[in-house]
Amino acid sequence: MIVLKHAKTYEEMSKIAYSFVKEVVTTSPNATLGLATGSTPIGLYKEMIKDYQAGVVSYKNMLSINLDEYVGLPVEHPESYRSFMNNNLFNHIDIDKANTNVPNGLAEDIEKACKDYSAFIASHPIDIQILGIGGNGHIAFNEPGTPFDAITHLVELKEKTRQDNARFFDGDINKVPTHAVTMGLKDIMSAKQIILLASGAGKAEAVRDMVYGKMSPECPASILQSHPNVIVIVDEAAGYYLKA
Numbered sequence: 330m331i332v333l334k335h336a337k338t339y340e341e342m343s344k345i346a347y348s349f350v351k352e353v354v355t356t357s358p359n360a361t362l363g364l365a366t367g368s369t370p371i372g373l374y375k376e377m378i379k380d381y382q383a384g385v386v387s388y389k390n391m392l393s394i395n396l397d398e399y400v401g402l403p404v405e406h407p408e409s410y411r412s413f414m415n416n417n418l419f420n421h422i423d424i425d426k427a428n429t430n431v432p433n434g435l436a437e438d439i440e441k442a443c444k445d446y447s448a449f450i451a452s453h454p455i456d457i458q459i460l461g462i463g464g465n466g467h468i469a470f471n472e473p474g475t476p477f478d479a480i481t482h483l484v485e486l487k488e489k490t491r492q493d494n495a496r497f498f499d500g501d502i503n504k505v506p507t508h509a510v511t512m513g514l515k516d517i518m519s520a521k522q523i524i525l526l527a528s529g530a531g532k533a534e535a536v537r538d539m540v541y542g543k544m545s546p547e548c549p550a551s552i553l554q555s556h557p558n559v560i561v562i563v564d565e566a567a568g569y570y571l572k573a
């Protein structure tokens with residue numbers, strides 16, 4: 330079931346998201362956090378860092394599992410999702426980096442690495458999963474057409490996704506990797522609670538289809554309709570088509 334929360338601004342969206350994360354991290358010191366990259370969760374991560382720095386919360390005994398990673402980008406590349414997580418969160422809180430997990434986009438045997446990642450998720454159930462949504466309705470890199478029962482797998486990115494992400498690669502789509510490794514929808518659905526954030530007009534139609542559309546692989550995010558505990562937090566522009 331999807332519960333909607335309407336925020337006016339990106340900042341308010343981030344603060345509401347943090348209230349859910351805070352609830353988990355203050356009540357479960359050993360929590361497993363499912364984390365996401367992209368511009369959307371940066372405000373949430375800033376809230377997490379602020380409260381950590383104020384001494385309110387500690388991530389010392391927590392585990393994190395990230396959704397996805399580009400294939401073929403060196404880990405130290407500034408746009409690898411490992412770099413993103415280090416720069417935007419892990420370097421600023423007390424989580425042990427050894428307990429932070431990001432899929433390996435450089436594995437020699439990608440298929441085995443994917444299977445192992447799903448098995449790891451199954452043995453470390455995610456307490457709270459943060460998600461963004463693509464303009465095409467993808468969650469993580471589960472592009473339209475991805476079967477609902479997919480586990481972690483290799484994907485070829487859609488042109489629209491590579492265009493959307495070109496802004497991080499000097500605006501040049503040719504520099505955006507063509508493939509990625511992503512948690513599958515089945516892995517994502519196994520999280521106990523899911524917090525999906527959406528900001529900006531570019532997400533409005535995808536958000537509408539996720540919430541009101543037919544549940545179908547054409548809109549991967551629509552699978553969330555069948556999860557028991559999903560909170561969707563939108564700012565005004567992303568929530569344009571939603572009833573109050």
Ligand code: PGA
Pocket residue numbers: 366367368369370461462463464467468469
């Ligand atoms: P964004 O990406 O947060 O950078 O908009 C979200 C997504 O594509 O899942």
